[in-house]
Amino acid sequence: xxxxxxxxxxxxxxxxxxxxxxxxxxxxxxxxxxxxxxxxxxxxxxxxxxxxxxxxxxxxxxxxxxxxxxxxxxxxxxxxxxxxxxxxxxxxxxxxxxxxxxxxxxxxxxxxxxxxxxxxxxxxxxxxxxxxxxxxxxxxxxxxxxxxxxxxxxxxxxxxxxxxxxxxxxxxxxxxxxxxxxxxxxxxxxxxxxxxxxxxxxxxxxxxxxxxxxxxxxxxxxxxxxxxxxxx
Numbered sequence: 001x002x003x004x005x006x007x008x009x010x011x012x013x014x015x016x017x018x019x020x021x022x023x024x025x026x027x028x029x030x031x032x033x034x035x036x037x038x039x040x041x042x043x044x045x046x047x048x049x050x051x052x053x054x055x056x057x058x059x060x061x062x063x064x065x066x067x068x069x070x071x072x073x074x075x076x077x078x079x080x081x082x083x084x085x086x087x088x089x090x091x092x093x094x095x096x097x098x099x100x101x102x103x104x105x106x107x108x109x110x111x112x113x114x115x116x117x118x119x120x121x122x123x124x125x126x127x128x129x130x131x132x133x134x135x136x137x138x139x140x141x142x143x144x145x146x147x148x149x150x151x152x153x154x155x156x157x158x159x160x161x162x163x164x165x166x167x168x169x170x171x172x173x174x175x176x177x178x179x180x181x182x183x184x185x186x187x188x189x190x191x192x193x194x195x196x197x198x199x200x201x202x203x204x205x206x207x208x209x210x211x212x213x214x215x216x217x218x219x220x221x222x223x224x225x226x227x228x229x230x231x232x
C-alpha cells in the first residue's frame with residue numbers, strides 16, 4: 001500500500017450539507033501536500049453516504065467508508081478511518097466544519113519539528129472559543145485545567161478533536177472510547193506513555209449546517225470518567 005504524507009480523517013453523521021464545501025476547503029489548503037481525505041459515513045440517515053461516494057468518485061484523493069454495523073459514534077468512526085489511513089501523519093477533522101483548515105499546515109510543521117501529537121487549542125494564547133457557547137467553553141477549558149493538574153499534561157485543550165499525530169503512536173496507545181471522549185482519552189494516554197504533546201492556536205466555529213449531536217450532560221460524565229486513568 002503506497003503511503004502519503006498526511007491522512008485527513010473526517011467522521012460524518014448526517015453531514016450532507018457540509019461535506020462538499022469541506023472537501024473543497026481542504027483541497028485548497030493542502031494543495032502542496034501529498035494527502036488523502038478519508039470520509040467515514042457513520043450510520044447516516046440522510047444523503048451523506050451517497051455524497052461520500054460521489055466525492056470519492058470525482059477525486060482520487062478521497063476515500064469513502066461506510067459504517068452501518070455496530071454502534072455509531074465519533075470514536076468508532078475515527079478508529080475505522082485510522083485503520084484505512086496511509087499517511088505518515090494523521091489529522092482528525094470534524095465533518096461539521098467547526099475546524100479551521102488553514103491550521104493543518106501549521107500542525108504538520110509542528111509534527112515535523114518533533115512533536116508526537118499536536119492539538120488545535122482554543123484556550124492557549126492566540127486561540128479563541130469563537131462562537132462556541134460560553135458555558136461549553138468554560139467546561140472545556142476547566143476540564144483541561146483539571147487534567148493538567150492531575151496528569152501534568154502540557155497543553156490547554158484536550159477536549160478538541162482537531163489534532164494531528166504521527167501515525168505510529170496510535171499503534172502504541174489503546175483507545176477504548178467509542179464517542180467524543182476519544183479526544184481527551186487519546187491526549188491523556190499519549191502523555192502517560194511519555195509522548196511529546198504540542199499545540200497550535202485555533203478558533204472554533206459553530207457547525208455551518210445541520211444539527212448538533214452532543215449532549216452536554218453525557219459529555220461531562222464521559223469526560224470525568226477518564227480521570228480514573230490516574231489510578232492505573
